[in-house]
Amino acid sequence: MNVNEAINKRKSIRKYQDREISAETASELLNAARKAPSAKNVQSHRYFVVKNKDIKEKLVNNKVFKQDYVYNAPLIIVCCADPSQYPKSVDVDETPEHYAYIDLSVAASFLILRATELGLGGVFVAWIYRDKLRKALNIPENYIIPFVLPIGYPAEDPPSKPRKSLNEICE
Numbered sequence: 307m308n309v310n311e312a313i314n315k316r317k318s319i320r321k322y323q324d325r326e327i328s329a330e331t332a333s334e335l336l337n338a339a340r341k342a343p344s345a346k347n348v349q350s351h352r353y354f355v356v357k358n359k360d361i362k363e364k365l366v367n368n369k370v371f372k373q374d375y376v377y378n379a380p381l382i383i384v385c386c387a388d389p390s391q392y393p394k395s396v397d398v399d400e401t402p403e404h405y406a407y408i409d410l411s412v413a414a415s416f417l418i419l420r421a422t423e424l425g426l427g428g429v430f431v432a433w434i435y436r437d438k439l440r441k442a443l444n445i446p447e448n449y450i451i452p453f454v455l456p457i458g459y460p461a462e463d464p465p466s467k468p469r470k471s472l473n474e475i476c477e
């Protein structure tokens with residue numbers, strides 16, 4: 307599958323087969339994120355990978371996600387970034403926090419396209435209770451937690467969502 311095919315194939319997947327994702331495959335995904343570019347090459351992204359049943363149960367018990375399907379994913383990648391990694395002096399009107407959001411989003415896109423290539427499906431989930439999630443996984447206070455990525459082998463094939471035309475998005 308080439309990049310264009312992965313871009314066109316990717317869609318949000320919210321139902322997953324009861325099939326484990328191997329440690330090697332999980333590493334493939336995280337390595338794709340690792341290769342992404344970042345502002346000043348700071349690489350502020352950090353991931354908490356949830357596979358373990360006990361930890362998942364802790365997330366369920368603490369109701370960290372608004373949507374229950376997230377708990378059913380064989381792999382939940384909690385995507386964080388540490389804005390304090392950037393140099394103190396910031397450029398123009400950019401802030402370290404902006405850079406952290408941008409860099410993490412770029413990296414997560416690499417990850418999700420690699421997942422697509424490997425026959426996996428997932429979805430960006432921002433609908434999370436961050437304080438509860440932070441506590442449950444001991445995520446440092448200074449990390450931002452913009453979204454999580456539940457990932458698994460797809461158990462659904464929903465229709466692709468429509469996109470605006472080029473004319474509508476190019477001004």
Ligand SMILES: Cc1cc2nc3c(=O)[nH]c(=O)nc-3n(C[C@H](O)[C@H](O)[C@H](O)COP(=O)(O)O)c2cc1C
Binds near residue numbers: 429453
């Ligand atoms: C930043 C971001 C946050 C999102 N948050 C959620 C979410 O909390 N729950 C959810 O079910 N989908 C979430 N989505 C998925 C979007 O609804 C979905 O990507 C969009 O409708 C387009 O559909 P597609 O991904 O199938 O192309 C999110 C997507 C993005 C990019």
